[in-house]
Amino acid sequence: MSDGPSASDGGAAPLLDHFGRPLRDLRISVTDRCNFRCRYCMPREVFGTDFQFLPRSEILSFEEIARVARIFATLGVRKLRLTGGEPTLRAQLPKLVAMLAQIPDVEIALTTNGSLLASQAQALADAGLDRVTVSLDSLDDAVFRAMNDASFPVAMVLEGIAAAEAAGLAPVKINCVVRRGVNDHTVAGLVRHFAGDGKIVRLIEFMDVGTTNGWRLDEVVPARELIGRLSAELALVPLEPQYRGEVAKRYGTAGGRGEIGFITSVTEPFCGDCTRARLSADGSIYTCLFAVRGTDLRGPLRAGASDDAIAQIIRDLWSRREDRYSELRSEATTQLPRVEMSYIGG
Numbered sequence: 001m002s003d004g005p006s007a008s009d010g011g012a013a014p015l016l017d018h019f020g021r022p023l024r025d026l027r028i029s030v031t032d033r034c035n036f037r038c039r040y041c042m043p044r045e046v047f048g049t050d051f052q053f054l055p056r057s058e059i060l061s062f063e064e065i066a067r068v069a070r071i072f073a074t075l076g077v078r079k080l081r082l083t084g085g086e087p088t089l090r091a092q093l094p095k096l097v098a099m100l101a102q103i104p105d106v107e108i109a110l111t112t113n114g115s116l117l118a119s120q121a122q123a124l125a126d127a128g129l130d131r132v133t134v135s136l137d138s139l140d141d142a143v144f145r146a147m148n149d150a151s152f153p154v155a156m157v158l159e160g161i162a163a164a165e166a167a168g169l170a171p172v173k174i175n176c177v178v179r180r181g182v183n184d185h186t187v188a189g190l191v192r193h194f195a196g197d198g199k200i201v202r203l204i205e206f207m208d209v210g211t212t213n214g215w216r217l218d219e220v221v222p223a224r225e226l227i228g229r230l231s232a233e234l235a236l237v238p239l240e241p242q243y244r245g246e247v248a249k250r251y252g253t254a255g256g257r258g259e260i261g262f263i264t265s266v267t268e269p270f271c272g273d274c275t276r277a278r279l280s281a282d283g284s285i286y287t288c289l290f291a292v293r294g295t296d297l298r299g300p301l302r303a304g305a306s307d308d309a310i311a312q313i314i315r316d317l318w319s320r321r322e323d324r325y326s327e328l329r330s331e332a333t334t335q336l337p338r339v340e341m342s343y344i345g346g
């Protein structure tokens, strides 16, 4: 007999954490590998030729991922986001999307560096993908090649974005991590290009995720400063939040059809409304991007645990959750150990 609502009963009362935050989003890392070496995420000195990525046997199968996602949906999750590492490197990703699309009432999104999107967008859309976010830090080819440290050209990412739109995945969202002295001088050009064209741009403050990216506060361009700088050039118009807890501070541009959102993770943290859990490629659950350790689900999954038993592990974990790292960030917290973003999923 189970000691809580069954994993198949659609969930009764919403599952809330210690601070009353519901569980709404699950980010799923489908691989810890990537074909880029963005310096703010997987610096080549660390993630170079000797780096030990997860062996295949440790990575969750599509069946295991879909099962976990289905259980999360019964606990209140309404949005699944496939990420990594680079999710499009995982073989047959559309097959996973098709499996997830069977889960009722959940939206399926993908975050990708766009490098393989031109050849995969149609199959992903056909499988049931709802939305795509493409990371592109600059339209300046030299700046972009230096940031991805794989000399990957802008033009191929733009092809991927066009393919996503042609496959019906519009509006495409563009993620841009802003780093002072690296790409901040190219942000206005990027915003003008995409927002003028009906796309959604998200400008993200450079975060101290993981311990390898050499993060420094003086390389963060506070959103407030960026808004001031862009307002001078682009006549930004603030937009009303669409729902409580919306992470991005949203603006339109006068005359443009698109939208610009600022993700103020460092300078104006939004932990109070954080409803996200993360599933690492090897099957652990993390309740914060800055967590030190996760809770293993792969062990119980492979040992034959029932859906109810898995649901109970998640319920126990979420109801104990007290994470609010970004609100507590300080000199001291940036020295703490934590997992890499490419492993738990950005």
Ligand code: SAM
Pocket (backbone or CB within 6 Å): 034, 040, 041, 083, 084, 085, 086, 087, 111, 112, 113, 133, 134, 135, 175, 176, 177, 204, 205, 206, 207, 208, 209, 213, 341, 342, 345, 346
């Ligand atoms: N490889 C895919 C991509 O780049 O879109 C998905 C995984 S990536 C870890 C997810 C998102 O995290 C990307 O938009 C990336 O730019 C962002 N990201 C990675 N490291 C970051 C950092 N240090 N600060 C802010 N955002 C970061």
Ligand code: SF4
Pocket (backbone or CB within 6 Å): 034, 035, 036, 037, 038, 041, 042, 084, 085, 086, 113, 135, 342
């Ligand atoms: Fe790869 Fe994405 Fe990290 Fe860049 S941000 S290294 S593309 S996982």
Ligand code: SF4
Pocket (backbone or CB within 6 Å): 269, 270, 271, 272, 274, 275, 276, 287, 288, 289, 290, 323, 324, 325, 326, 327
């Ligand atoms: Fe959520 Fe942790 Fe980020 Fe706060 S620091 S918004 S709790 S992931």
